[in-house]
Amino acid sequence: MQLYQNQNLKIYNSLSGEKELFTPIHEGNVGMYVCGPTVYSNVHLGNCRTFISFDLIYRYLKHLGYKVRYVRNITDVGHLVDDEDDGEDKIAKKARIDQIEPMEVVQKYTVDFHQILELFNNLTPSIEPTATGHIIEQIEIIKQIIDNGFAYVVNGSVYFDVVKFNESHHYGILSGRNIDDMIANTRDLDGQSDKKNPQDFALWKNAEPQHIMRWPSPWGDGFPGWHLECTAMSTKYLGEKFDIHGGGMDLKFPHHECEIAQNEACTGHSPVNYWMHANMLTLNGKKMAKSTGNNILPRELFSGENTVLSKAFSPAVARFFILQAHYRSILDFSDEAILASEKGFNRLMEAIDALGNIQPEATSTLDINQWKQACYDAMNDDFNSPILIAQLFEAVRYINLVKDGKESLNAADLEQFKKAIKAFVFDVLGLKNEKADDAENGKLEGVINMLIGMRNEARANKNFALSDQIRDQLIALGIQLKDGKEGTSFSLN
Template identity: 65%
Template sequence: MTTVKKNNLTIYNSITKSKEKFIPINEGSVGMYVCGPTVYSNVHLGNVRTFMSFDMVFRYLKHLGYKVRYVRNITDAGHLENDEDEGEDKITKKARIEQLEPMEIVQRYTIDFHNILNTLNFLPPSIEPTATGHIVEQIEFIKAIIDNGFGYEVDGSVYFDVHKFNDTNNYGKLSKRKLEDLIHNTRALEGQSDKKNPQDFALWKKAEPQHIMRWPSPWSDGFPGWHLECSVMSTKYLGDNFDIHGGGLDLKFPHHECEIAQAEAAKGTSPVNYWMHANMLNLNGQRMSKSTGNTVNPDELLSGKNKFFSKAYSPSVIRFFNAQSSYRSVLDLTDNGLLASEKGYNKLMDAYRTLDTLEASKTSSINIDSWKKSCYDAMDDDFNSPVLIAQLFEAVKHINAITEKKETISSEDLATLKQTMHDFIFDVLGLLDSASETGNDGNKLDSAIALLIELRNNARANKDFATSDRIRDELQEAGIQLKDGKEGTTYSLN
């Protein structure tokens, strides 16, 4: 049986707008679904922020000892332009522009998505289903909705009857939008005349003759509605009622609202206990937008080949930057912010490496158990990573004080400090040591600096202080700080 660490985890539930104690449906296990990308272009940095937030949630739940089934889908069909029921399929449109088969587009950008997430040290989900791999299940789901009286067919397309559903249920319970307000604010749009009401949404769309991606169904050759895909894949792998559903704040309405309605109409039960939404990512104080040019791709941020940032940033610096803000807060991506995060990350890793050089005493002047509890308290408070990082820097202060003989730590407390730092830095936050990020390059850097340290030591021994100071100062300008201690000279990256 899975052993879960004692915790008081609370999660901000978007549907109740309050923090609630997390009680899983099945003790020791968690089912979590997160809406994945529509693979018609390179993954957007704002989407990466959302996925990174839920990667941290996944990591912390696993760290607590839960057996987590994490499902994150790939939308490879049925997602129309502007998230409406009309228009051209995004993947089909890209295939037409680039003169490729739609599945070539899907393959290209799915690979890009995986490569970026692997580079940023994401854990893979437990299951990564695709919309095209679940057409049969989606057809059966639609049949159930129709049989229960909440779907209707018009000329080969099937729509969800929002008004009829709202008569006996509450459409808008997640977004807190009232149907009468939606009716009042709805404009008459072309192409919606086959619907009973403009608020109704597509469960199945009849394919036009030129539409490439199509499948046979009882109603027509066509394709599934975008909202339907997630309802089907989440409940197939996690059950009709599961623990956590996550996604970006922009998906709350209409996507997640429609998911709830579809599941309740088909299954007669609310699908999710805890709804979680990650907030938006801005760039230099403004919303990212391809139309205005205020956008940057993840690979451009990693390589430094962009017009917004002064240098390339490592995957761990990007993760550290993201974790310095709550997942529910708007995060503003700036060069100054990343530079500050880089310094903070290097300071944290420098302190962590110093742990192996600390000398234990018979007694401790530090309450390590209290500090450890504060780390868990932070993450138990709706995954509050900024407070966790603050507590990790409290540990950095203690490590420096122990190094300077201003504080003492027992061997038992030192072991606890090392393990707790390791758990939260690497397992929960998903950071990597800078040397491991660069692989062989890290080893080469170590060797090069070791040679410079040896040359500096020789210069000092020969009282050639001009040369020894020059080596130290030029390394400092390059962002490498030398530190002289009893055990010799070490270095850290600034």
């Protein structure tokens, strides 16, 4: 029996504005799509909060025993994403400034994105498709929307007819806006005068001669609209109807609103059962954004090379700080706040280390099952990580009581306690015990240096067979030795 069969998980659905019992379309299987980054610059901490939040969700679904297909895209195609870009997309703009190819920009910042999330101990998604890899699928969706009467072609561009769509559907169902609201929020795209209505959005844009990123289409050379890529990739890998679609709160309108409209215009039905949105990270009380300069990059946080913090903080502490707030609440980042998180994180890890040294007694005076269910109840309540962390500090209190001889655990309860702590701290929250990792790395380094010493002694005694055997067996384990003037060093492959 899988854990999910005994747990009632509730998810806050942005579409209904309520917590709803999670029932996947296919029992035991979950399809989840999360909007990934536009790779034109280094990912900042505010972006990372969204991806860490959905990593928590992914981890918990897997922990419950669901088979999860997690799709998170890379936006690597030229499109207009901010009014102030004056008709030039961010990737092409960066390529022009740096005098490199757009795909060099994409490669550089995609690698950075992956490295940063790996440092945060995020799991990799099941599929990570790119927008440029799905141009054909996007063109096919546009054709279907045109055939269904919800889009029109003007001067090589294709626009979604919001007014026509709204006659038979509800454009604004996710964000709660109406047509009048959208007039004021329409993006100022090139060819604005080509539109029937100012609130219409581009499905395909005609490429001007100077536009670098362009593809052939039935309407001429151009590039897809921003909203279209996620519609194409989510439905290709998860089906026309899937379980969860997530992203940052700032994507609710217009991006996700337009996704719903595109899907309904193409297939006749809404694509997603549960819409989830992670809230923003502020910095010293102000919105964190690249455009304003009020942001901090993860590497600046890890190195301490910034003007915001008093010291450097590890990725695990930063992750713990982020998870101490519920994913739907605004979280303010400050030196004082993360210093407090570091103290709490260290206290938790010290207790886990102490738990490993506790010896079982004949009887138990603590109810571990009740505590464990309280942890599940927290996560079942819309992935409430701060309440889970509060329960983990209750466990810290238990550990200290047992360590001081004031409470006791029998062998079975102690084993269950250790297993549950490991599951919630490391598997679900995705934290790492860095001191324990450092200690293990220190032991490994010590063993390798001992073997290097034995090899050097063998070489000095002209026992080359033993020397080569040590070297070859280390290589087989992924440890490369390098002999130099100053002695022998090693690297882990």
